[in-house]
Amino acid sequence: xxxxxxxxxxxxxxxxxxxxxxxxxxxxxxxxxxxxxxxxxxxxxxxxxxxxxxxxxxxxxxxxxxxxxxxxxxxxxxxxxxxxxxxxxxxxxxxxxxxxxxxxxxxxxxxxxx
Amino acid sequence: xxxxxxxxxxxxxxxxxxxxxxxxxxxxxxxxxxxxxxxxxxxxxxxxxxxxxxxxxxxxxxxxxxxxxxxxxxxxxxxxxxxxxxxxxxxxxxxxxxxxxxxxxxxxxxxxxx
DNA sequence: CGGTATCCAAGAAGATACTG
DNA sequence: CAGTATCTTCTTGGATACCG
Numbered sequence: 001x002x003x004x005x006x007x008x009x010x011x012x013x014x015x016x017x018x019x020x021x022x023x024x025x026x027x028x029x030x031x032x033x034x035x036x037x038x039x040x041x042x043x044x045x046x047x048x049x050x051x052x053x054x055x056x057x058x059x060x061x062x063x064x065x066x067x068x069x070x071x072x073x074x075x076x077x078x079x080x081x082x083x084x085x086x087x088x089x090x091x092x093x094x095x096x097x098x099x100x101x102x103x104x105x106x107x108x109x110x111x112x113x114x
Numbered sequence: 115x116x117x118x119x120x121x122x123x124x125x126x127x128x129x130x131x132x133x134x135x136x137x138x139x140x141x142x143x144x145x146x147x148x149x150x151x152x153x154x155x156x157x158x159x160x161x162x163x164x165x166x167x168x169x170x171x172x173x174x175x176x177x178x179x180x181x182x183x184x185x186x187x188x189x190x191x192x193x194x195x196x197x198x199x200x201x202x203x204x205x206x207x208x209x210x211x212x213x214x215x216x217x218x219x220x221x222x223x224x225x226x227x228x
Numbered sequence: 229c230g231g232t233a234t235c236c237a238a239g240a241a242g243a244t245a246c247t248g
Numbered sequence: 249c250a251g252t253a254t255c256t257t258c259t260t261g262g263a264t265a266c267c268g
Contacts (some may be wrong), residue, residue, distance in 0.1 A: 011141060011217075012214045012215070012216075013144055015218075016214065022260090026127045027127050051261095053232085054261085073230095079229050079230050088220065092213075095209055099130045172241090191248090192249045193251080195251085240259075242257070246253080247253100
């Protein structure tokens with residue numbers, strides 16, 4: 001989902017969705033944004049709930065590779081790592097907001113009760 | 115991707131991406147929109163290019179189930195089936211437009227040459 | 229605390245052939 | 249024309265255990 005390897009990106013829409021379409025990506029970006037654009041690994045893990053460390057790390061690495069988030073490591077013990085949105089990542093927030101609003105509306109229409 | 119089964123939708127963002135995050139969904143909706151909101155199965159297939167009929171049909175069915183597109187069958191031989199966006203689907207167009215623009219910008223930044 | 233490593237299950241997508 | 253059916257492959261995601 002994060003690599004731009006040989007298989008061609010046929011259009012900008014595909015390109016974009018490859019970057020933000022992963023299972024937790026949009027939510028992660030949203031959570032970071034909502035917390036004043038700084039969020040630690042552990043906080044993120046707790047907020048997402050059912051995510052394995054492997055998945056979380058992998059997702060964060062992909063977002064980083066795609067220049068959507070920054071990863072800042074503090075050289076201390078115990079370790080501390082902070083994630084924040086890049087400028088590019090920030091540019092996606094209005095869209096996430098829009099989509100989230102759309103989603104909420106649909107969920108209500110369907111009387112979604114999960 | 116299309117069913118709202120037991121696994122809970124943890125938030126609206128996830129809900130939305132489940133519905134439009136499939137490999138071809140966003141593009142299909144965009145293509146339909148661009149063609150004055152009416153597109154036949156065969157046209158769609160040609161526009162997408164590398165998609166098997168199975169995948170195309172499956173994707174269209176999911177979009178239909180999620181009330182994002184309409185499927186209109188003409189009772190004639192040879193068959194004719196037209197797909198169009200529903201009101202709900204239409205509401206996503208501005209979002210797709212913006213995300214596409216964002217994607218194009220990123221692609222240029224990276225000198226993407228696919 | 230913030231991860232890795234390994235192995236395995238589930239689901240999405242492709243190839244290919246056929247049909248009303 | 250607009251699909252189905254079947255089988256296979258590929259990609260994602262999860263379980264579990266361990267590490268600096």
